[in-house]
Amino acid sequence: MTVVPDGVPPDLFSDGELGALSEAGIALFAGRVVLEAQPPIDDAVLGAVAERCAGPLPEPLIALWRTAFGGRLDYDLRADLEGHDVTVSFSELFYPGSGGYHDLWGWVDHECALAEEHWPDWSGRLVHLPIGGFEYLERVYVDTATGPEHGVVDCWRQGLPAGWELQAGDRIGRMADDLRALFGQLMLEHDPWALEDDAIEAGVDLRDAVDDLAGGTDPHARTAAEKLRRLVQATVLDWRGALDQGTLVAQRRLRRLALGRAAAGDDVESLARLVAVGCDPSEEVYNGLTPIDVALRDGATAAVRWLLDQRVPVENSLQDGAHAVDLDLARDLVDRGAMINATALSRALDNQDLEVVQLLARAVQPDDTLAGLVPRLRMLAAQAGQDRDRSAVLAELADRFDPNHSV
Incomplete structure (x- = not known):
């Protein structure tokens, strides 16, 4: 039995085309494509999930799971988390037995263990149900509690190591009023058919899935591919x-x-x-x-x-760009107030101009975070080989920042 797509005109795909999409592991929800789509949820499992939640499962979540109980997404998603516009990796729709970092039940148990640990009077039922995300780094939740927030979608994002982005620390925030609205925010920042074959961008897997359909011998698959391509390209931000x-x-x-x-x-x-x-x-x-x-x-x-x-x-400019500046530009940025810290100096170590490294090292304010650079400084000093000046400068910096070094 084929599932009628959610969020697309009901007569867009014929029964034969829907069958071809299902055969290829493709489902549609809220106008977006789910790859590696799993079979729809059955009533017994739906009831078992609902038993773990604080209130009734929101209708959009049930509709998604009745369409595909798990799968993979390949879109760009941005969210405003604690005042910052961040990229959210929402690539996996959790389901039992997924083989991922945790499957759906594993994430439910994880959240229950956290709730029990931090809330002594916890009811034993989840308010925020984890329904997708990316490995252990990002999770998307649906609010199940009865009340004005029922169905709201929230996100948790683990902080990344220093140097990956300007602000460390975990972030949380509301993403959408409901799951259909969240899927409506799934867009593509590049047209996947305009990208190189080896590009690493959202949409490449969507492109390949559509092209595989189009290249088959089944006429239903080929016509479905044409329509699917139009749906995908309609999400490209222009x-x-x-x-x-x-x-x-x-x-x-x-x-x-x-x-x-x-x-x-x-x-x-x-x-x-x-x-x-x-x-x-x-x-x-x-x-x-x-x-x-x-x-x-x-x-x-x-x-x-x-x-x-x-x-x-330019306060944060050298924290992400010290590897690419020449000496004159580095001086200009420092004069304009660019922050010099361990992150900026770490980036400068990838700069081929040793004078940039020395400029930032002289300007940096000593603190405990600089000790974290010592192993890398010593490694780079050893790797400098015949470049004795670079080796000597890096070794001197390692000694300067090493709290265990005695002069």
Whole structure:
């Protein structure tokens, strides 16, 4: 029996096409594609999950599980977590026996153990049911408690090690009013059919699944692939089109995507045009990064200089871009107030200009975090080989930051 897709016109796919999608492990929910879709949930398992929850399972979650009880997603998702626009990896829909870091029951038990540990008067039933995420790093929850928050979708994101992003520490936040609304936020920042075959971007697996369908001998699969491709490409964010139409500034996700993409691509012309229509060149674009941070990270020197001419703040710039600056630019950023800390110095160790490393090392304020750089400094000093100057400088820095070193 084929399942009628949720969130697409009911007559879009024929029964034969739906059968071909099912055979390929593809399901549709809220207009988005689920890959490696598992069979729909049965009443017994649905009841068993509901028994672990504080209130009734929200209708959108039941609808998803009646469509596919587990699978994989391949879209870009952004969320505002504790005031920061961050990328959320929502790639797995949990289900029993998934073989992942935990399956659905494993995550339910994990959450129950945490609740029992931290809430002495816990009822024994979960308010926040984990329904998907990415390994152990990110989880998406649906609120099951009766009341105004019933069905709301929240996210937890584990903090990453220093140097991966500007702000460490776990983050939590509300993502959507319900699960269908969350799926509506699943978009693509690149057209997967415009990417190189070996690109590592969201949408590549979607593209390959559609192309596999299109390349088969089943006529139902081929016509289903054509329709599926249109559904996928309809989720591609078109910031240039919005800019041409004069609608971009009011759309936060498109606006931030545009600023980040122009900065990374060293596209000064687009940056100037974006600012001319009202975009803020110092706005955070994602993961705590502003356009100048993105430009520095990607070595987009023309964009960096143009942004500096706009007098954008540079406080965090060297924490993500110290590996790519030359000595003059490093001095300029320091003079403008760029923060020099262990993260910035760690990034500078990837810079081929030894004078940049020395500049930042002289400016850094000593603290306990610098001791964490000592093993890497000693390793790099040993690897410098015939470059005796570099080896000597790195070894001297290791001694300087090593709390156990005696002069």
